[in-house]
Amino acid sequence: MVVSTDNLKGFILALLSSAFIGASFIIKKKGLKKAAASGVRAGVGGYSYLLEPLWWTGMITMIVGEVSNFVAYAFAPAVLVTPLGALSIIVSAVLAHFMLNEKLHNLGILGCVMCITGSVIIVIHAPQESTITSVQEIWMMATQTAFLLYVASVIVLALVLIFHFAPRCGHTNVLIFTGICSLMGSLSVMSVKALGTSLKLTFEGNNQLTYPQTWFFMMVVLTCVVMQMNYLNKALDTFNTAIVSPIYYVMFTSLTILASVIMFKDWDGQGEGSIISEICGFVVVLSGTILLHVTKDFDRNLPRNMYPPLSPSLSARLSHGNGELLKHAEEDVISPEEIGLRRQELY
């Protein structure tokens, strides 16, 4: 087992990022609850949470998390960092159990174990990236024919989805909005990685800001992240989190891995065994995610979460950065007593 120093740094940053992002949901939810006690609930259009320091603490925690996620991409391959995003779901489920009294179902614990096991498999088999010394090197990778073909097909596909399918069946088929944001997401991760690497080199004293490529990548990051957030929020607004999250996780992670494999040739030095193991690890994390989301429904009341109309609150809509957008634990305020009551009804 050879886990390189850079992969280890990236791994630790990805873990920290998941911890911060996972915690931020809980802190913000606590803030929303406190605000709801004194004003109008966010779910019905209130804004009193903006006066609540706890909500802002949550917002800052989330930003710290997104930044460490961003930095993680500068150190480790996307094939390693992206799937680990699912760990933030565990953090928020476990914290919700202890701090919000939203008891984890036993199968939810099994889901956590699986996410962790899958992540271990992914980390062990992650490829090592060749050291990059300038943004121009990344530019060469980004302009190789294979990757340009990938970018072109992503853009064409996204445009077809946006202009042809979204107006027709965007509100009935969950794959349209999640598809658009997964396609854009794979491009934003690649550009985030390019930008992160050049900033890392700049901080190391090797200034990359003089190259136009750095600024180009920054523009791409902004465009892609904004589009990705926009369509993710549409998806969350239209469909239930428990449906959107696993679908989005699998599409976003698969496309990102595909993009990374094409652009950074992650799998070129890898044996078949490692590649298959990595895919298995990814399937395991995905299964854990599904299990966590599905059993979240078990412990509240079934019909409420079984069907779409669960509009996430404004704060949930504001809170999604790039990378691990999955963990918008439902942010509308439900009192613990209400949950307790519902659980009693079930058993």
Added chain:
Amino acid sequence: MVVSTDNLKGFILALLSSAFIGASFIIKKKGLKKAAASGVRAGVGGYSYLLEPLWWTGMITMIVGEVSNFVAYAFAPAVLVTPLGALSIIVSAVLAHFMLNEKLHNLGILGCVMCITGSVIIVIHAPQESTITSVQEIWMMATQTAFLLYVASVIVLALVLIFHFAPRCGHTNVLIFTGICSLMGSLSVMSVKALGTSLKLTFEGNNQLTYPQTWFFMMVVLTCVVMQMNYLNKALDTFNTAIVSPIYYVMFTSLTILASVIMFKDWDGQGEGSIISEICGFVVVLSGTILLHVTKDFDRNLPRNMYPPLSPSLSARLSHGNGELLKHAEEDVISPEEIGLRRQELY
């Protein structure tokens, strides 16, 4: 990825074994149902199933399965063959879905996916065994100090459990009976492997039946398998299958892996990464097993399967061989209509 020919043979035999054993439960259950239609149900002491050809077909299928399991041990390491025993649960769950109309819960399908994924991880990282040329070689391995210490502690522990704990808390603590049969199980797999290898050598023309060691191993196989079956049936008779199966799976597989690692030094040539991956694969299969068993309860009625008093029928008690004893799908006859009714109550 280097999967050796012998490992591949062992893997295919283990798969076949799981397929046969998994199918045998369904065939026998069909037989029991037919018999129940014309006579007294097995669950209340009837024996009319003994006149039912379908039940005997199931019995034969099970024996074929156990034999291929036995042969699998002669080719591949126990670290590979034993965990794959869980696959028979999938086969019986899937066949029950199509043939007995016992619909799989969606989470049950997820459980199947996990068992398969975990098995792939285990197969990829399984160690290769050094070629054995005579039963005396195995005898040397079995009489090395480390393994003799293991055998001695297993026997002492089993005796303490049988004579001290079983009479006191065997009927309240599920770990006593399952512990005894897991301890004996690890010895029976080791002796099955020894016996299987010498029979394999004999069939290849290198007669091993002239050595007393071969006959000694045969005696050990008989003793251990009989004890293991006896205590497994006690465990199943006292506690619910959904509780016994995962606990038994994890204890039996862990102890078998431990025994195999000590006796055959399976992990000596392995990197840390492979060993960790193998353990992860094992955790994944275990999680899948738990998920399949737990969700089986979801689709029937909850209280019935939540608590112990579910005595398995005589046929279930008769049907357990060595290796994959987990898949005694409940064999008492429930009509599909009854299950359908209960499912409607739940949703």
